[in-house]
Amino acid sequence: MPPSPACRWQTSGRRRFQCHVSPYGRLYQCGLGRLGVQTLLIYLFLMWVGGGSQSTAGGIKVNAFAVVVLNLVAVLRGTERVEVFGRELSHDSIRRSNATVVMSFGVLLLFIFIISILEPGTSLWPLPSSVCRH
Secondary structure, eight states, X not given: OOOOHHHHHHHHHHHHHHHHHTTTTOOOSSOGXXXXXXXXXXXXXXXXXXXXTTSOOOSSOHHHHHHHHXXXXXXXXXXXXXXETTEEOOHHHHHHHHHHHHHHHHHHHHHHHHHHXXXXXXXXXXXXXXXXXX
């Protein structure tokens, strides 16, 4: 028997609530252990990108991520100019955004390495072991 419309609405509302407050308010309606691998990866991605340029959220910022994506699209198209809404982005902005993303990856890898040294018995990525059981 399919779920009732009210039940579907409650589930949809919970998903939206979880999506909006997960990186900020830490108001979880269910434990992180009950979430799927895909949901956790989306959470990690959203926390890595962070908020807008005027917000106090952490991460690389939405603007830097957008510039890197636009630069990638321009490279794939084979164009020299990176344009958005008919305006060209300066090379300085593109360089800063690329540097921000590369530095964030470097910091993440550095701290993963440090944690792996300080906590040798702890698995840093328990998801593959829970998904890929042999």
